[in-house]
Amino acid sequence: MTLLDFRLTESNTIPLDSLAFHVGDTPLLPLRRLSRSLSPRTRVFVKAEWFNPGGSVKDRPALNIIQNAILHGDLGNGKRLLDSTSGNMGISYATFGAALGIPVTLAVPASASSERISILKALGAELILTDPLEGSDGAILKARELAAERPDLYWYANQYNNDANWQAHYLSTGPEIIRQTNGQVTHFVAGLGTSGTFTGTSRYLLEQLPDVNVIAFQPDAPFHGLEGLKHMPSAIKPGIYDESMVGTPLEVRTEAAHEMVIRLAREEGLFVGISSGAAVVAALQVASELDEGVVVTVLPDAGYKYLSDKKLWEQDWSPTSPDVGGDV
Amino acid sequence: MTTLRIPTPLRTYTGGKSEVTVGGVKISDALNDLTTQFPAIKPHLFNESGELRPFVNLFVGEHNIKDLQGVDTPIKDGDKVMLIPSIAGGRTS
Incomplete structure (x- = not known):
């Protein structure tokens, strides 16, 4: 199934x-x-x-997170999906986001491989590059900050804490x-x-x-x-x-x-x-x-x-x- | 002197310092100085043969030393060198 x-x-x-x-x-x-x-x-x-x-295991949680958010009216209302990612989850979000017309914003460590950054850009995701010295945890903190600042603009998917994952x-x-x-x-x-x-x-x-x-x-x-x-x-x-x-x-x-x-x-x-x-x-x-x-x-x-x-x-x-x- | 910026997962081994001042004219000198000041960091950066571990990235300004002359890449006073962790690397919370 x-x-x-x-x-x-x-x-x-x-x-x-x-x-x-x-x-x-x-x-x-x-x-x-x-x-x-x-x-x-x-x-x-x-x-x-x-x-x-989307080329990785992350398609499973990304799709389930997006489908649940649509079901609950959190997405599909013009809000941008926001999350932090070290790459693959972002590619999955951006893939389904593009297919479903949901805009996607991602906090990504600037040290992410050039291939990943290029794929995310190709799929139309908005990227916020975070301090490479902080790794993926720095991206998590940035996403939390953006979500708290602009709840009107973003729906925070929060893959680390979302049960749909x-x-x-x-x-x-x-x-x-x-x-x-x-x-x-x-x-x-x-x-x-x-x-x-x-x-x-x-x-x-x-x-x-x-x-x-x-x-x-x-x-x-x-x-x-x-x-x-x-x-x-x-x-x-x-x-x-x-x-x-x-x-x-x-x-x-x-x-x-x-x-x-x-x-x-x-x-x-x-x-x-x-x-x-x-x-x-x-x-x-x-x-x-x-x-x-x-x-x-x-x-x-x-x-x-x-x-x-x-x-x-x-x-x-x-x-x-x-x-x-x-x-x- | 050169400023070496330390990623969060390695700050445990630098007494919590996010930047360390090191001397030398090339990256290998800077790393020798770093590991002399903070010996506990050495096994995280070098393998048993004394070579830089393959996933350790060092940037002089915008440039990865892998695209320059590796550990022989020259550095000069005032340069900022960044040690980059793998992107899922942790923060000590």
Whole structure:
């Protein structure tokens, strides 16, 4: 079931652009070469979130946030959608905003990659660039300030505190994983940014499969290069962050994620972004400790938005023992 | 002397300072001075081989040193150099 199906069954009065229909129902792909060292009874699968129309997992929460706001009369009344974003959420807001005629204003750290800034401008979003030294938390504070100053102009979407964020994953990502694994998922692994993906998906999985293990991961230090992810002990904690469900998160070092994006590209044909590399590092760590299991993680986006980091993609890496053939 | 601007996640290691004055004629000198003044910051900026970690961005004015001469990029008195965190980096709240 997609988010759109859910909304249409609840109310068929919402006018939606057809783009919305293609949000969610992303492919679940097996890791084959990268999982060779695991127990033969352990499999690792990844949700390929770059198949969403806006190019990332953030289409799910952005669409759900916008649809809820329209439903409640918060948007569609001339107000601008306002939020802070490190990039992907902004691209999703701008995509659906453009399609639905909703103007979008985004507080974005000036250090956001040039690709992301260019995409946001292409989609017509108004950008307010914030102090790069403050990172995404500086953008959060700027959005809060603007929302407080001009409530007449802005509707503050507030992805870090908006329940429609995690509910998007409860309504779509969770059910998809159950369906695509025929209910056989044993471990779910996701990174913490807003914590929406982890919280919403985990809540649904735990309701349906009480024995499932849910494992969060975060960067290993406050200063890191895992775009979109937060080191929770040193960051502004999202309101939707559920500490009791997270437990003790795994920690991923940026360099390990960098190496993994190259391995994913060259050994699996999966050209993905840095947080996806981190997700696979964490998922393989979980899987390596299992005798038997089905591990699922979420790969938030593709590698295109990181191409300006040329050194990242020119790392030396060749598979040690090429394994030719198999299904593509 | 050069002013090195420190991002919020690293201020824990600079005694809360947002700016540190450093000496030298190139970026590597400035970073050596920084890590001499504040040794705890070193593992966050450099890997075990002593190389700058790949996601550490340094800007001299508007320019990323990756587009200039890397750590050999020259600096002069009065320059402002900015250490940029990854964009989801945290603020100590």
